[in-house]
Amino acid sequence: MKLLKSLERKKVRNETGLFLAEGARLAEEALNNGWSPAYALAGMNALERPQTSDLLARMKKAGARVLTASEKVLVSVSRKDNPQTVIAAFKQRVTNLSDLPTDGARRWVALYEVRDPGNLGTVIRTSDAAGVDGMILVGQTCDPFSVEAVRATMGSLFAMPIAEASFEEFNTWRKNAGARMVAASMRGTHAHDKADYGQRSIVLMGNEQSGLPADVEAQCDELVRIPMMGKADSLNLASAASVMIYEVWRGQSYTGART
Numbered sequence: 001m002k003l004l005k006s007l008e009r010k011k012v013r014n015e016t017g018l019f020l021a022e023g024a025r026l027a028e029e030a031l032n033n034g035w036s037p038a039y040a041l042a043g044m045n046a047l048e049r050p051q052t053s054d055l056l057a058r059m060k061k062a063g064a065r066v067l068t069a070s071e072k073v074l075v076s077v078s079r080k081d082n083p084q085t086v087i088a089a090f091k092q093r094v095t096n097l098s099d100l101p102t103d104g105a106r107r108w109v110a111l112y113e114v115r116d117p118g119n120l121g122t123v124i125r126t127s128d129a130a131g132v133d134g135m136i137l138v139g140q141t142c143d144p145f146s147v148e149a150v151r152a153t154m155g156s157l158f159a160m161p162i163a164e165a166s167f168e169e170f171n172t173w174r175k176n177a178g179a180r181m182v183a184a185s186m187r188g189t190h191a192h193d194k195a196d197y198g199q200r201s202i203v204l205m206g207n208e209q210s211g212l213p214a215d216v217e218a219q220c221d222e223l224v225r226i227p228m229m230g231k232a233d234s235l236n237l238a239s240a241a242s243v244m245i246y247e248v249w250r251g252q253s254y255t256g257a258r259t
Helices: 002-006 008-016 024-032 044-048 052-060 071-079 117-129 147-153 167-176 238-252
Strands: 018-022 037-043 065-069 086-091 106-112 135-136 160-165 180-184 200-204 222-225
Touching: 002 071, 008 037, 008 106, 018 024, 018 071, 018 222, 024 086, 037 044, 037 071, 037 222, 044 052, 044 065, 044 106, 044 117, 052 086, 065 071, 071 086, 071 106, 106 117, 106 167, 106 238, 117 135, 117 238, 135 167, 160 167, 160 200, 160 222, 160 238, 180 238, 200 238
Parallel strands: 037 065, 106 135, 106 200, 135 160, 180 200, 180 222
Antiparallel strands: 018 086, 037 086
């Protein structure tokens, strides 16, 4: 229990290589995508539900240590008054940048030093919904395995390849992949829907407060603006990223969309 509670801290997540996923739905998404469970903590009432009981059996078969606990313990681990009936600890999984496929038409999203885990989780969820091929976290970005980020992904974390790199490593990789890099910027010269995203494209989004440094923007193929009409002078990072991500997909006629 002490270990599971301590996974709210990045230091412990780094040392153990584990992170928390709250809820039976997230645990099932993780298993379905081949993630390895280490622990599963379940409320005693959850064992009475056949679906949850089957899930715990799957987790045990996959190597997890399955534990039962009172609601008081679940509250303590999740730090929520109304905790999920299943809280699992999974092994972290990060994709090597070189392992991201670069053949054919591809769409990626890169986040430069994003600091808000809620924003990060929401962008992961949007990227998954729009069929993005992978996400690259550039520089000192917040932890995608924090409790807040995992919650915000709503399970999309387990379906989205995520790589981490310095800007230099990332920029070298994207040039070798033949990808056009388009960034949203206050210094953009035209609207985002007028950009040439090309067959392989990367949407690059900057830090919530300071955006992208000038030397990073100088490496982009295009800088674009998202049009504004009201009194707001900017969009929330996750909202702006969603607009950009779906614009790239729209340019490909929403290829692959479910019907």
